[in-house]
Amino acid sequence: MATDRSLARRRFLARIGAAGAALSLSGCTRLSQKPWVGDLLAEVEKLTRRAQRLFAGGHALAPEYSEADIAPAFRANGTLDPATTEYDAHAASGFADWRVTVSGLVEHPLSLSLAELRALPSRTQITRHDCVEGWSCIGKWTGVPLAHVLAMGGVKPEARYVVFRCADNMAPAGAPPQFYYESLDLLEATHPQTILAYKMNNSPLTIKHGAPVRLRAERQLGYKMAKYINGIELVADLSGIAGGRGGYWEDQGYSWYAGI
Numbered sequence: 001m002a003t004d005r006s007l008a009r010r011r012f013l014a015r016i017g018a019a020g021a022a023l024s025l026s027g028c029t030r031l032s033q034k035p036w037v038g039d040l041l042a043e044v045e046k047l048t049r050r051a052q053r054l055f056a057g058g059h060a061l062a063p064e065y066s067e068a069d070i071a072p073a074f075r076a077n078g079t080l081d082p083a084t085t086e087y088d089a090h091a092a093s094g095f096a097d098w099r100v101t102v103s104g105l106v107e108h109p110l111s112l113s114l115a116e117l118r119a120l121p122s123r124t125q126i127t128r129h130d131c132v133e134g135w136s137c138i139g140k141w142t143g144v145p146l147a148h149v150l151a152m153g154g155v156k157p158e159a160r161y162v163v164f165r166c167a168d169n170m171a172p173a174g175a176p177p178q179f180y181y182e183s184l185d186l187l188e189a190t191h192p193q194t195i196l197a198y199k200m201n202n203s204p205l206t207i208k209h210g211a212p213v214r215l216r217a218e219r220q221l222g223y224k225m226a227k228y229i230n231g232i233e234l235v236a237d238l239s240g241i242a243g244g245r246g247g248y249w250e251d252q253g254y255s256w257y258a259g260i
């Protein structure tokens, strides 16, 4: 297991390392110390979560910034373009037929178009994105609070987690598809700064930043913020999904709880 994890981490580093060089030009910051990174995090995970919730409160807000703080070029990371036949077709039509389904433990399963999402109440927030690899960028995000969408679906009492299904296939060519996914518990999912974002810095999301819809969960590390969302599923338990640890990177050994 330890070997699997360090291998996965090396692959992760290799995958994203290449994009690091131009950082100083981007208006983003490199974090010198990342006490939450790695195996340490797994060990203190429960303590951290308890401490954050005890001292910061269940729905305490992440800091918000001013327009002047926005990074002129927000770094992109992970998948920069899903580039599947299906995704390319959606992109070519301006995502006119994109749908975000809400399924699982809900009273009313939903299938929402972008126009429908845009017509719902929105929240705009200027926040700092922290990637586990040690960089951060400030950006402005607009979207519908996830709590609103969940309320529309009517969450059943037995639901405990919200799973986000993404359109980017992480599997190597020829292998069975393995789409990026993530999950939050209901406390984090209903936090006021947890939004399904469709705009960044006043413009529709670009492909590299997760077009047409991505998650922003501002008290969490970057890998929790699923891009290219096409499905939201309410579940009682994460063990039956993919590797069973609640997210693509979690299945490779990262911590499920990624509170900052």
Ligand SMILES: Nc1nc2c(c(=O)[nH]1)N[C@H]1C(S)=C(S)[C@@H](COP(=O)(O)O)O[C@H]1N2
Residues within 6 Å of the ligand: 074, 075, 076, 077, 078, 079, 130, 131, 132, 166, 167, 168, 180, 208, 209, 210, 222, 223, 224, 225, 226, 227, 228
């Ligand atoms: N679908 C999907 N979502 C994803 C990723 C990804 O590879 N695929 N990468 C994650 C990571 S590690 C980070 S830091 C952020 C990067 O978001 P950005 O490209 O907008 O900076 O997206 C997260 N969400």
Ligand SMILES: [Mo]
Residues within 6 Å of the ligand: 077, 130, 131, 132, 133, 222, 223
């Ligand atoms: Mo990240």
